[in-house]
Amino acid sequence: MNAAARPDPPEIHLGHVTKTFGRPRHAAESFTAVDDLVLDIAQGEMVAILGKTGCGKSTMFNMIAGLLAPSSGAVLVQGRDPFRHFNALRGKIAIVFQNDRLLPWRTAVANVELGLEILDMPPLQRNETARYWLSRLGLGGHENDYPHMLSGGMRQRVSIARAFATDAKILLCDEPFSSLDEVTGQRLRTEFADLVREKRKTAVFITHSIDEAMQIGERIVVLRRPAKIAYDVRRRDVSPQAWEAVRPNIRSILSE
Amino acid sequence: MTEELAKDKTASGALARRTRQLIEAAAPFVVLAACWQIGSLFFPKYLFPSLVDVLWHTVAIFATWSELAEVLATFARILGGLVGAFVIGGLLATLMARSAAVDRFLAPILNFFQGIPALSWVVFAVIWFHGIELRIFFIMIVTSLPAFTFQALGALRAISKDLAEMVLSFRPTRRKMFSALILPSILGDILTAWKVNLGNASRVVVVAELVGATGGVGYELLQQQQVFDMAGALAWTLQLVFFVLIVQRVVTMLEDRFLHYRAVSERTF
Numbered sequence: 310m311n312a313a314a315r316p317d318p319p320e321i322h323l324g325h326v327t328k329t330f331g332r333p334r335h336a337a338e339s340f341t342a343v344d345d346l347v348l349d350i351a352q353g354e355m356v357a358i359l360g361k362t363g364c365g366k367s368t369m370f371n372m373i374a375g376l377l378a379p380s381s382g383a384v385l386v387q388g389r390d391p392f393r394h395f396n397a398l399r400g401k402i403a404i405v406f407q408n409d410r411l412l413p414w415r416t417a418v419a420n421v422e423l424g425l426e427i428l429d430m431p432p433l434q435r436n437e438t439a440r441y442w443l444s445r446l447g448l449g450g451h452e453n454d455y456p457h458m459l460s461g462g463m464r465q466r467v468s469i470a471r472a473f474a475t476d477a478k479i480l481l482c483d484e485p486f487s488s489l490d491e492v493t494g495q496r497l498r499t500e501f502a503d504l505v506r507e508k509r510k511t512a513v514f515i516t517h518s519i520d521e522a523m524q525i526g527e528r529i530v531v532l533r534r535p536a537k538i539a540y541d542v543r544r545r546d547v548s549p550q551a552w553e554a555v556r557p558n559i560r561s562i563l564s565e
Numbered sequence: 566m567t568e569e570l571a572k573d574k575t576a577s578g579a580l581a582r583r584t585r586q587l588i589e590a591a592a593p594f595v596v597l598a599a600c601w602q603i604g605s606l607f608f609p610k611y612l613f614p615s616l617v618d619v620l621w622h623t624v625a626i627f628a629t630w631s632e633l634a635e636v637l638a639t640f641a642r643i644l645g646g647l648v649g650a651f652v653i654g655g656l657l658a659t660l661m662a663r664s665a666a667v668d669r670f671l672a673p674i675l676n677f678f679q680g681i682p683a684l685s686w687v688v689f690a691v692i693w694f695h696g697i698e699l700r701i702f703f704i705m706i707v708t709s710l711p712a713f714t715f716q717a718l719g720a721l722r723a724i725s726k727d728l729a730e731m732v733l734s735f736r737p738t739r740r741k742m743f744s745a746l747i748l749p750s751i752l753g754d755i756l757t758a759w760k761v762n763l764g765n766a767s768r769v770v771v772v773a774e775l776v777g778a779t780g781g782v783g784y785e786l787l788q789q790q791q792v793f794d795m796a797g798a799l800a801w802t803l804q805l806v807f808f809v810l811i812v813q814r815v816v817t818m819l820e821d822r823f824l825h826y827r828a829v830s831e832r833t834f
Contacts, residue, residue: 374734375736376730376733376734395736396736396738398736399735399736402734402736403734403735404734406730406731408727410727410728410730410731412728412732412745412746412749413826413827413828414749415826423732423735423745424735426741427735427737427738427741427745428735455826455828457826475735
């Protein structure tokens with residue numbers, strides 16, 4: 310077979326992944342959060358994952374992040390098991406969480422430096438990088454502020470700066486704008502999507518909001534409990550008019 | 566001109582604030598001393614000696630090397646015991662935090678130890694050990710160990726799961742996990758534990774030296790008791806009080822240095 314014709318391996322691969330909590334052999338005492346999930350995400354794709362509360366989105370997210378091991382099946386990130394080869398993926402994955410999760414004892418700039426410290430970047434360089442990202446996200450002048458001195462929107466910007474500063478190729482986002490007011494959330498969403506496209510990141514974006522998924526996602530995957538794909542559509546495969554028609558389909562799946 | 570006036574106002578405001586703080590800090594001690602001094606006018610010297618006598622005794626202890634050495638020996642015993650108990654307690658707490666089985670095994674033992682009075686440990690140590698320093702070190706360790714262990718364990722368990730997952734998401738080494746998350750998270754509780762255990766240790770060391778040593782502040786207190794020298798007993802006690810106050814101040818300075826980030830509500834509890 311011609312090597313040139315071989316498709317690129319997916320950046321993220323979930324092959325028949327199941328995750329059961331509790332005692333898997335005792336049905337009454339166990340809970341299956343993800344059931345036989347198959348999903349491939351290509352390099353540079355921005356995928357919005359939609360699903361109702363408790364459908365297993367966060368469990369899937371944590372398995373991709375390497376914070377949870379699957380009960381069966383294979384999770385691969387850049388061809389490696391993120392749980393077993395945890396350290397091998399250092400600097401390759403960055404996460405933006407639902408809440409900002411800033412370290413209260415660090416200033417804004419020191420919070421952004423955290424990932425760079427872990428990557429052993431020299432102090433001067435990491436300080437410059439952190440300041441650049443804070444300024445890029447509109448927080449110039451707030452470098453030395455502690456988290457409690459910043460508003461919710463500003464804190465979430467710091468956490469986005471922290472994720473981008475490490476220059477990880479894969480970004481995992483767990484409803485990062487859900488706790489912000491509509492105007493701030495909308496503005497941050499736009500800035501975030503522009504940055505992801507500019508830096509050509511592979512992004513997995515978990516959300517509850519159809520509007521958010523439609524705005525950000527180049528691909529939308531809808532999960533049905535327990536984390537099985539109910540709908541999967543790519544923006545490039547449909548016309549702009551047809552893309553809007555996706556909305557009622559998603560709504561009807563989510564209301565089932 | 567206006568700027569200079571504003572600067573002057575700020576400086577005088579700061580001076581007034583510092584003076585008020587100083588007066589507030591000194592007031593309780595001044596009242597206590599005044600009460601004692603008034604008492605000394607109405608009671609015999611061996612019950613309530615004058616503060617002047619106590620002061621001269623205190624100065625004499627500082628000025629006489631052999632007596633100062635006794636004080637320093639007691640300080641070294643307190644600090645040595647606390648450091649030993651802190652290190653062992655920290656290790657035990659780490660093991661207990663990492664393993665439920667170790668926790669289930671060690672927690673009852675430490676609880677049992679906590680129920681044993683300090684004086685009983687002194688008696689056991691006198692029977693078990695011949696060397697004075699080993700005896701006192703043992704007493705200081707066993708009496709401080711359960712508290713340090715439980716306090717460190719509580720601090721480790723209180724580390725935010727959300728923050729731990731966030732730091733873990735960057736895939737740090739163990740050393741970096743410790744320096745970036747664990748140490749800053751537990752530091753406040755550890756400093757509080759030091760403050761609490763320091764007070765306890767200073768009381769225990771006196772009992773240990775009283776019964777099981779031939780030197781140190783506790784032993785000197787026994788000598789003062791035998792000659793009914795209240796001024797001497799107070800002077801030796803004050804040495805310990807000064808020591809505790811100095812170390813407490815150092816711990817407070819560390820708190821001010823490392824925990825200044827903590828937000829303070831304008832409305833207090």
